Amino acid sequence: MLGADLWQRGCERLAAELPEQQFNTWIRPLPPATVADGGAGDGLVISLRVPNRFKLDWIRNQYAGRIEAILSELAGKPAKLDLALAAREPLTRVAAAPASQPIAVGQVLHNGLRPVAAAPAATPAAISAPPAEPALAQLPPSASRHRINPALTFDTLVPGRANQMARTAALHVAGAPGAMYNPLFIYGGVGLGKTHLIHAVGNALLKDKPDARVLYLHAEQFISDVVKNYQRKTFDELKAKYHSLDLLLIDDVQFFAGKDRTQEEFFNAFEALLAKRAHIIMTSDTYPKGLVDIDERLTSRFDAGLTVAIEPPELEMRVAILIKKAEAEQTPMPEDVAFFIAKNVRANVRELEGALRKVLAYSRFSHKEINIQLAREALKDLLSIQNRQVSVENIQKTVADFYKIKIADMYSKKRPASIARPRQIAMYLAKEMTQKSLPEIGELFGGRDHTTVLHAVRKIGGERQKNTELNQQLHVLEQTLKG
Numbered sequence: 461m462l463g464a465d466l467w468q469r470g471c472e473r474l475a476a477e478l479p480e481q482q483f484n485t486w487i488r489p490l491p492p493a494t495v496a497d498g499g500a501g502d503g504l505v506i507s508l509r510v511p512n513r514f515k516l517d518w519i520r521n522q523y524a525g526r527i528e529a530i531l532s533e534l535a536g537k538p539a540k541l542d543l544a545l546a547a548r549e550p551l552t553r554v555a556a557a558p559a560s561q562p563i564a565v566g567q568v569l570h571n572g573l574r575p576v577a578a579a580p581a582a583t584p585a586a587i588s589a590p591p592a593e594p595a596l597a598q599l600p601p602s603a604s605r606h607r608i609n610p611a612l613t614f615d616t617l618v619p620g621r622a623n624q625m626a627r628t629a630a631l632h633v634a635g636a637p638g639a640m641y642n643p644l645f646i647y648g649g650v651g652l653g654k655t656h657l658i659h660a661v662g663n664a665l666l667k668d669k670p671d672a673r674v675l676y677l678h679a680e681q682f683i684s685d686v687v688k689n690y691q692r693k694t695f696d697e698l699k700a701k702y703h704s705l706d707l708l709l710i711d712d713v714q715f716f717a718g719k720d721r722t723q724e725e726f727f728n729a730f731e732a733l734l735a736k737r738a739h740i741i742m743t744s745d746t747y748p749k750g751l752v753d754i755d756e757r758l759t760s761r762f763d764a765g766l767t768v769a770i771e772p773p774e775l776e777m778r779v780a781i782l783i784k785k786a787e788a789e790q791t792p793m794p795e796d797v798a799f800f801i802a803k804n805v806r807a808n809v810r811e812l813e814g815a816l817r818k819v820l821a822y823s824r825f826s827h828k829e830i831n832i833q834l835a836r837e838a839l840k841d842l843l844s845i846q847n848r849q850v851s852v853e854n855i856q857k858t859v860a861d862f863y864k865i866k867i868a869d870m871y872s873k874k875r876p877a878s879i880a881r882p883r884q885i886a887m888y889l890a891k892e893m894t895q896k897s898l899p900e901i902g903e904l905f906g907g908r909d910h911t912t913v914l915h916a917v918r919k920i921g922g923e924r925q926k927n928t929e930l931n932q933q934l935h936v937l938e939q940t941l942k943g
């Protein structure tokens with residue numbers, strides 16, 4: 461089998477095995493591998509070039525073994541994977557950096573087999589280096605100026621599958637700013653910890669290097685700075701403020717939509733910062749290409765480092781967050797109560813915090829100890845809203861509308877995936893959002909057996925953990941159903 465065929469067939473196998481989201485994120489974008497026959501007894505060497513180190517590490521840890529096994533099986537002889545960073549065109553902005561220090565992630569294969577670091581890590585001097593422009597003196601590195609919230613650290617951020625990639629990348633940046641993953645672009649829905657994470661990077665860096673010039677700001681603050689300086693015609697001040705930083709943390713860049721002048725100034729700051737190897741971390745409610753009314757010149761640069769998502773936390777993570785936050789309030793939270801709250805409050809961490817606050821306050825005011833009964837009372841408004849609005853019929857109708865199938869298909873015996881899958885999703889939601897038992901749900905879905913419902917619940921629940929697209933669809937459905 462030719463190399464390209466072998467890789468192609470390997471990909472087909474992986475596509476069938478892996479959740480769609482994982483395959484689309486990690487495997488599909490890879491350029492085809494090249495295959496070399498090491499000669500009798502040596503087997504095949506499969507050379508795979510990966511665009512950045514983050515992906516390289518991830519693929520090596522998560523998929524390399526499986527890829528080798530599949531390719532060995534298909535080729536009928538041992539296949540060894542040679543993973544390395546792909547060479548990449550330097551970006552135009554690199555021109556401003558010394559030629560020996562490429563700023564872009566990528567580049568570098570020195571012997572075709574072993575990768576070397578994409579860009580040298582920033583030295584301590586790079587972080588606390590004296591300002592390159594005289595105007596830098598206008599930004600004293602004092603705590604009040606950097607706007608970092610000292611409470612939002614890596615220690616107080618509960619890790620979990622939902623934030624695993626973003627947290628790993630953020631830790632990496634905090635340890636070696638200006639090197640890899642620059643810019644780092646973190647996106648996700650509301651209240652999922654994006655702001656917390658970028659403050660954590662700022663705090664970690666300031667702990668290491670108290671003199672580092674770090675600035676956190678919300679995109680709206682940048683916009684108002686631009687407007688202010690525009691009115692006063694003091695663009696040099698604006699430049700001096702932003703172009704001098706070592707680390708810029710900017711929240712919710714989707715707010716730049718339609719603001720041309722702001723986008724232009726941000727573009728200038730962006731270029732200046734990357735050219736001097738300062739790090740930029742941005743957050744947004746969507747991935748760079750999903751941003752609307754933002755110049756493509758900017759969005760393509762947003763995507764040039766590393767883009768990672770933060771997902772809604774899964775049940776275990778929600779429980780861990782509740783326990784940790786209660787501990788921080790010096791109020792131990794029994795695990796069963798944390799579980800009860802986490803099961804009922806799923807949207808995001810901010811809502812979880814709100815629910816926890818209610819339960820703690822209720823316990824303090826009523827001088828009662830925290831147990832499920834107390835949590836139920838404290839959260840009764842929230843729970844009644846949930847219970848009142850969601851019926852199996854409502855779920856069937858909403859899901860049928862969402863996936864554009866007939867409501868009758870919810871009860872029918874039809875099996876094509878375009879119908880069976882929405883039906884399974886509706887069964888899953890019925891189990892998650894109503895008090896109905898498996899047999900009752902089966903009955904409401906055209907007299908199906910409870911094992912069919914159980915299968916659907918497990919399947920969709922499992923996939924939801926790995927498949928972002930499905931997770932988002934379920935999230936939309938849940939929000940719609942809750943009203």
Ligand SMILES: Nc1ncnc2c1ncn2[C@@H]1O[C@H](COP(=O)(O)OP(=O)(O)OP(=O)(O)O)[C@@H](O)[C@H]1O
Pocket residue numbers: 612616617618619623648649650651652653654655656657781809810813
């Ligand atoms: N993994 C976590 N561990 C502990 N606390 C968390 C975690 N994720 C989020 N939080 C907390 O949840 C609250 C909301 O998080 P944050 O403000 O960072 O969300 P966000 O994603 O920036 O949302 P928005 O887009 O609405 O600004 C904060 O109080 C934050 O500390």
